[in-house]
Amino acid sequence: MNDMNLKEVFTKGLVKENAIFAMGLGLCPTLAVSTMAVNGIGMGALVIFVLVCSNFINSLIRNFVPDQARIPCYIVVIATFVTIVDLIMQAYFPSLSESLGVFVKLVVVNCIVLGRVEAFASKNKPWPSVIDALGIGVGFAGALILISALREIFGAGSITLFPIGNFNGIIKIPLLESKAARMVGLPAGALLVVGYLRALVTSLAAKKTARGG
Amino acid sequence: MNSLLKPALKLAIICFAAALALGLVNAKASPIIEARKAANLKEKLGALIEGEAIADGQLQAGQAKHYYRMQNASEGNFIVLELGPSGYGGPMTLLAAYRPDGSLINAVLAENSETPGIGKLAENASYMEMFKNKGAAEPLPATAAETASPDAVSGATVTFLAVSGALIEGSNLVKEGKIP
Numbered sequence: 001m002n003d004m005n006l007k008e009v010f011t012k013g014l015v016k017e018n019a020i021f022a023m024g025l026g027l028c029p030t031l032a033v034s035t036m037a038v039n040g041i042g043m044g045a046l047v048i049f050v051l052v053c054s055n056f057i058n059s060l061i062r063n064f065v066p067d068q069a070r071i072p073c074y075i076v077v078i079a080t081f082v083t084i085v086d087l088i089m090q091a092y093f094p095s096l097s098e099s100l101g102v103f104v105k106l107v108v109v110n111c112i113v114l115g116r117v118e119a120f121a122s123k124n125k126p127w128p129s130v131i132d133a134l135g136i137g138v139g140f141a142g143a144l145i146l147i148s149a150l151r152e153i154f155g156a157g158s159i160t161l162f163p164i165g166n167f168n169g170i171i172k173i174p175l176l177e178s179k180a181a182r183m184v185g186l187p188a189g190a191l192l193v194v195g196y197l198r199a200l201v202t203s204l205a206a207k208k209t210a211r212g213g
Numbered sequence: 214m215n216s217l218l219k220p221a222l223k224l225a226i227i228c229f230a231a232a233l234a235l236g237l238v239n240a241k242a243s244p245i246i247e248a249r250k251a252a253n254l255k256e257k258l259g260a261l262i263e264g265e266a267i268a269d270g271q272l273q274a275g276q277a278k279h280y281y282r283m284q285n286a287s288e289g290n291f292i293v294l295e296l297g298p299s300g301y302g303g304p305m306t307l308l309a310a311y312r313p314d315g316s317l318i319n320a321v322l323a324e325n326s327e328t329p330g331i332g333k334l335a336e337n338a339s340y341m342e343m344f345k346n347k348g349a350a351e352p353l354p355a356t357a358a359e360t361a362s363p364d365a366v367s368g369a370t371v372t373f374l375a376v377s378g379a380l381i382e383g384s385n386l387v388k389e390g391k392i393p
Contacts, residue, residue, distance in 0.1 A: 035328060061227070066220030073227050080231040084238045091245040094253075101303050101326035185328065 006131050013135030019112045020143040020194065021201040026112045029103045030144055031190040036160040038169065040148025042096045043103065044141025046085055050107055051133040053081045055121040059129035062122050074117045079108045112140060143197075150193055155185030254295070254306075257323040261293065262310045270393055272386075276379050280392050283310075291318060292392055298379035301371040302326030307379050315388035316349035320380060332372035344377070348384035355381060 019025045026047075033039045057077050058065070065073045086104045089097040097104065107113060116136055121129040152159055157177030163169035183189045264283035272280050272294075279295035288310075296307040305325040310318040320341045327333045334340060343360045347353045354360045355377055357370060386392060 064223060065227075066223050068217075069220045069224045073224055076224075076227050076231050080234055083235055087238050087242040087246070091242040091249070094249055098324060098326055182331070185331065 006128060009128055010131050010135035013132065013137070014139040014142070015201070016205070017136070017139075018143055018201070019136055019140040020147075021198045022205075024198075025115060026110050026140060027194070029106060029110065030147060030194065031187060033100055033103050034144060034148040034151055034190060034193075035155070035185055036099065036152050037145065037149045038096065038160045038162060039099050040141075040145040041162075042089075042093070043100055044137075044144045046089075046100075046104065047107060047110070047112065047140055047144075048134070048137030049085055050078065050081045051113055051116060051137040052130055054078045054113055054117055055129040055133035056126050057081075058117045059121040059124060059126040065122070070122065071114075071118075074114060074122075075108065078113050078117070082108045112136060147190070147193055147197065150197075151184050151190060154181050155183070155189060156180050253323065254308075257306075257308050257321050258293065261308050261321045262288075262291070262319055264288070264291070268393075272392075274386055274391055275382050277383060277386055282392075288312065288318060292387055294383045294386070294392075296379040296383050298375040300325055300327050300375040301332045301369070302328065305375060307376060309380055309383050311348065311384060311387040313387065314349040315384040316346055317344050317353065317380060317384065318346075320344060320376075322376065327369075327372050332369045334369065335372050335376055344380055348380070349388075353377060353381045353384055 013019070015022070017023060020027065020030055029043060033043050054074070054077055058074055061073075061077075082105065086097070089100075089104065116133060120132045124132070149159060153173060153176065157173050157175075157180040159171045159173070161169045161171070181189070184193065258281070262283070262285070264285035267282040267284060267290075269279065269281040272278055276296045276298055277294050278297050281293040281295075282290070283293055284290045291310055291312055293308060293310045296309060298305050298307060303326045305327070306323040307320060308323055309320040312318060321338075322335045322340075325333070325336070327335065344353055357373055
């Protein structure tokens with residue numbers, strides 16, 4: 001695979017084949033954890049790590065994995081990396097681990113991860129598989145951070161980031177804080193935000209196609 | 214048989230390698246996780262009530278996981294229970310201090326995954342005011358309607374029911390003398 005193809009492999013996952021807005025994958029954790037910006041950043045980083053490691057290892061062992069048992073083999077590898085990340089988060093990022101809760105473990109059955117292993121890593125060499133995972137992962141993380149930030153800004157009137165030193169991580173937005181639309185922070189609001197953003201992305205993509213881009 | 218044996222053997226090898234990797238990471242992370250949980254619990258106990266611990270132990274009674282027999286100058290002997298209700302976002306840890314007659318001295322919501330701005334408000338000290346000094350002659354509120362300000366729990370009913378249910382269960386355990 002040459003450099004131009006690798007660039008296309010990476011960039012297609014950002015918008016054209018974005019996991020949330022284009023393919024509608026991984027919606028369960030997206031809707032559930034996108035209540036605060038810091039959750040979006042944490043879950044996005046987690047999925048990128050698991051995607052890259054799973055794609056790399058599964059691509060390395062693709063000729064060793066028996067066809068009859070390929071799905072269990074893929075899931076064992078994915079579950080190993082998810083558990084490693086879960087343990088590291090509990091040890092070093094406990095508040096983020098609490099916020100993400102059970103959805104960390106649910107990344108094992110996230111269709112984005114298993115889907116990319118089955119569709120790409122199992123048929124390609126390790127380096128292109130890593131690039132594909134990075135593209136899909138960064139696209140997913142970007143979409144998740146955008147959704148989380150919007151939901152927190154309009155649903156709670158604040159943006160929560162990682163605490164550093166004396167900064168507790170919470171940026172309160174004047175006016176919005178006292179008049180936040182609480183529904184945006186609830187599951188119904190999550191569906192609305194994702195729906196509108198998906199419509200916007202689809203509309204922009206359609207206009208670009210019509211212009212011949 | 215041979216056609217199944219080879220794939221099964223390969224899957225076993227992959228599982229063994231995965232188990233090895235997990236074992237190594239767990240050996241490093243597990244002590245840190247346990248130390249952090251113990252420190253967190255100690256901090257929450259300190260926020261709950263001042264006192265000297267006399268005895269403690271594990272419990273296998275419903276949502277009650279651990280008990281601490283304590284005493285201080287103002288309350289005399291009292292019991293702190295570590296309760297594990299399930300809230301909107303999953304399992305929670307609730308620390309509650311009871312007098313021997315089952316009335317609640319104070320409670321603190323420790324570990325939880327409740328929604329920020331909604332269920333997470335139960336972490337505030339003021340949230341537990343509606344439960345304090347109840348559980349003996351005056352029962353602990355079991356529904357939002359039984360509280361003095363139902364609006365305070367509006368929109369977070371699941372969290373409220375989890376907290377109140379656990380506090381009532383703890384109070385009953387103390388009243389029935391089921392704490393060693």
